[in-house]
Amino acid sequence: MTSAVERLAARVGEAVGAEVELERPKDPAHGDFATNVALRSAKAIGRSPRDLAQELAEKVVELEEIESADVAGPGFLNLRVGDRFYLDALAEIDERYGGGWVDRPERVQVEMVSANPTGPIVVSAARNGAYGDSVARLLEFGGHHVTREYYYNDAGRQVELFRASVDALRRGEEVPEEGYKGSYVADLAKLEGDPVPPMLASIERTMERFHIHFDSWALQSELEQRLAEFLPRLDTYEKDGALWARSSAYGDDADWVIIRSPEKGGTPTYRAADIVYLVDKLERGLDRAMYVLGADHHATAKWYRAIARMLGYDESRVEVLLYQFVHLTRGGESAKASKRSGNVFLLDDFMDEIGVDAARWYLVNRGPDQTIDVDLDLAAEESAKNPVYYVQYAHARIASILRSAGDAQDGADPPGPLAREEKELIKRLTDFPVTVREAAERRGPQLLPAYAIRLADDFHRFYQERRVLGVPEQAFRLDLIRKTQLVIARALNLIGVDAPESM
RNA sequence: GCGCCCGUAGCUCAGCGGAAGAGCGGCGGCCUUCUAAGCCGUUGGUCGGGGGUUCGAAUCCUCCCGGGCGCACCA
Numbered sequence: 001m002t003s004a005v006e007r008l009a010a011r012v013g014e015a016v017g018a019e020v021e022l023e024r025p026k027d028p029a030h031g032d033f034a035t036n037v038a039l040r041s042a043k044a045i046g047r048s049p050r051d052l053a054q055e056l057a058e059k060v061v062e063l064e065e066i067e068s069a070d071v072a073g074p075g076f077l078n079l080r081v082g083d084r085f086y087l088d089a090l091a092e093i094d095e096r097y098g099g100g101w102v103d104r105p106e107r108v109q110v111e112m113v114s115a116n117p118t119g120p121i122v123v124s125a126a127r128n129g130a131y132g133d134s135v136a137r138l139l140e141f142g143g144h145h146v147t148r149e150y151y152y153n154d155a156g157r158q159v160e161l162f163r164a165s166v167d168a169l170r171r172g173e174e175v176p177e178e179g180y181k182g183s184y185v186a187d188l189a190k191l192e193g194d195p196v197p198p199m200l201a202s203i204e205r206t207m208e209r210f211h212i213h214f215d216s217w218a219l220q221s222e223l224e225q226r227l228a229e230f231l232p233r234l235d236t237y238e239k240d241g242a243l244w245a246r247s248s249a250y251g252d253d254a255d256w257v258i259i260r261s262p263e264k265g266g267t268p269t270y271r272a273a274d275i276v277y278l279v280d281k282l283e284r285g286l287d288r289a290m291y292v293l294g295a296d297h298h299a300t301a302k303w304y305r306a307i308a309r310m311l312g313y314d315e316s317r318v319e320v321l322l323y324q325f326v327h328l329t330r331g332g333e334s335a336k337a338s339k340r341s342g343n344v345f346l347l348d349d350f351m352d353e354i355g356v357d358a359a360r361w362y363l364v365n366r367g368p369d370q371t372i373d374v375d376l377d378l379a380a381e382e383s384a385k386n387p388v389y390y391v392q393y394a395h396a397r398i399a400s401i402l403r404s405a406g407d408a409q410d411g412a413d414p415p416g417p418l419a420r421e422e423k424e425l426i427k428r429l430t431d432f433p434v435t436v437r438e439a440a441e442r443r444g445p446q447l448l449p450a451y452a453i454r455l456a457d458d459f460h461r462f463y464q465e466r467r468v469l470g471v472p473e474q475a476f477r478l479d480l481i482r483k484t485q486l487v488i489a490r491a492l493n494l495i496g497v498d499a500p501e502s503m
Numbered sequence: 504g505c506g507c508c509c510g511u512a513g514c515u516c517a518g519c520g521g522a523a524g525a526g527c528g529g530c531g532g533c534c535u536u537c538u539a540a541g542c543c544g545u546u547g548g549u550c551g552g553g554g555g556u557u558c559g560a561a562u563c564c565u566c567c568c569g570g571g572c573g574c575a576c577c578a
Contacts, residue, residue, distance in 0.1 A: 023521085025522075026518095026523090026524075027522070036521060039521070039559080040521095042558075043558065072522075073521085074521080074522085074558070075558090076521075076522070156577075156578060158577070159578095220578095242576050243576095244576095253505080253506065253574080254574080256575090256576090257576045261576060263576085264576045265576085267576090269575095269578090270577080294572090295507075295508070295571075295572045296572060296573060296578095297572095297578085298506080298507045298572070298573060299572095299574065300573095322507075322508080323508095324507095324508060324572075325571070325572065365516080366515090366516065366517085367516090367517080368508095370508085370516075370517095371508080371570095371571060371572090372515095375515095378515095385527065385540090386526090387525085387526060390526090394541095396538070396540090397537085397538055399538095400537065400538055401537045403537090442519095447517085447518095449517090450517055450525075453525070453526080461541095461542070461543095463537085463538095463541075463542085464533095464541070464542045464543085465542085467537065502538080503538075503540065
């Protein structure tokens with residue numbers, strides 16, 4: 001399937017005899033579309049870019065869909081297109097618009113959040129989910145088969161400390177010095193049995209509320225038990241009584257212990273489980289295993305790739321998505337995000353304060369490489385001005401018009417030339433497929449909020465200047481806003497935000 | 504010391520090889536008409552600094568300065 005913009009680029013390319021990419025100028029004075037073909041090819045032919053551009057402009061303007069072609073700046077070709085282009089572009093928009101670009105679908109697993117079940121999900125871990133889930137949604141929309149998995153440690157030191165903390169309270173004793181002290185520990189102490197399952201259930205409820213659904217949950221303890229099967233496939237050596245993986249020979253910065261020395265209990269480390277887990281993923285039919293890791297785990301990206309190579313897998317099947325920290329402050333003071341102290345900001349509290357949608361938006365709005373600073377005192381105050389509501393409002397406004405329209409006809413061509421606001425809106429809609437695909441391929445969902453704001457901008461301006469109901473253009477405009485609504489809803493959905501019918 | 508990331512408007516940040524942007528804040532306008540959570544105007548920047556590559560650099564390379572996070576037989 002080719003889009004109206006791609007078809008236009010092909011036609012222009014044919015006219016000038018070169019591969020042409022069309023871009024949307026930021027400044028509307030620079031036309032509807034622009035291309036730099038002249039700048040690109042001038043040097044090879046040994047001509048001045050502006051001269052060449054002038055010659056190409058004369059050819060391009062012959063095309064029926066092109067209204068004008070002007071040379072600008074160092075040799076850009078600025079194009080204006082006629083109404084036919086806009087109407088064609090609008091006609092191709094439906095529920096699947098912008099998606100399904102993948103030629104060869106992969107089975108992809110995105111493993112994310114994966115916080116130890118020793119306490120509730122905190123805001124910094126939520127960024128992991130907001131980012132990972134948005135990438136997952138983008139890949140799904142492109143046509144991949146995506147599953148989301150939560151991996152947790154149910155047997156390590158931290159979890160034992162957590163269990164010991166709950167047990168201590170049950171016996172009426174103080175929580176151990178290094179133990180977990182949040183009020184949730186006391187709540188769990190009121191129940192019977194292992195506190196891990198109820199803790200996990202609580203985490204799952206929080207994630208569902210945050211619009212993240214996990215398809216599967218993996219346990220570290222089960223994986224560790226299968227280590228023996230894979231030892232022969234590994235490059236290992238013994239030192240100081242422990243068994244080491246020679247990961248430095250496969251691109252990592254160091255070697256790591258996978259089985260502790262007898263003095264330390266002779267038990268497998270979490271890195272042993274990593275190995276089994278990776279094999280399990282790649283052997284159970286995944287084409288690609290994605291890990292979502294925070295800044296404190298950046299170094300393990302090399303480890304994952306190293307063990308993939310050590311085991312003889314194509315390391316491109318392992319992909320690590322890295323993101324920077326969420327730094328919490330309260331009134332200028334740093335609020336430490338340590339689950340142990342209980343002095344933390346929980347995702348549930350964050351959602352209570354600013355709402356689920358603003359929380360999702362907030363955590364995915366910045367690029368993954370950017371540290372997020374959250375001033376908790378300002379977050380609630382600012383949440384009312386969050387751009388997410390600006391975008392949702394555009395969606396709700398459209399819903400309102402459609403309700404008033406009842407079952408009125410839509411879809412006819414407009415009775416006259418398109419208004420400026422209509423053209424701008426349609427042009428923005430044609431940006432959507434490009435934006436979505438780039439966001440997916442760059443693993444950069446932050447492009448979506450930025451796009452959604454632009455689209456809402458164009459809609460609000462259209463709404464301000466043009467009536468939909470009770471005018472000769474009604475049928476056409478109903479079609480236009482219906483499609484605008486579809487795209488807004490899709491852009492929001494891809495970052496896990498709801499598109500309300502009313503506000 | 505080594506590794507990863509960041510330094511763009513007063514604040515928080517997009518932009519990642521083509522013609523400097525948004526939100527918030529400040530100032531001034533627009534509601535008998537489909538939701539004013541809206542619209543319009545205005546204010547505001549040696550894109551941390553030096554060198555380099557390129558027809559063209561906020562964007563790529565390099566050095567420096569400033570900041571975050573790692574560098575366990577914890578996870």
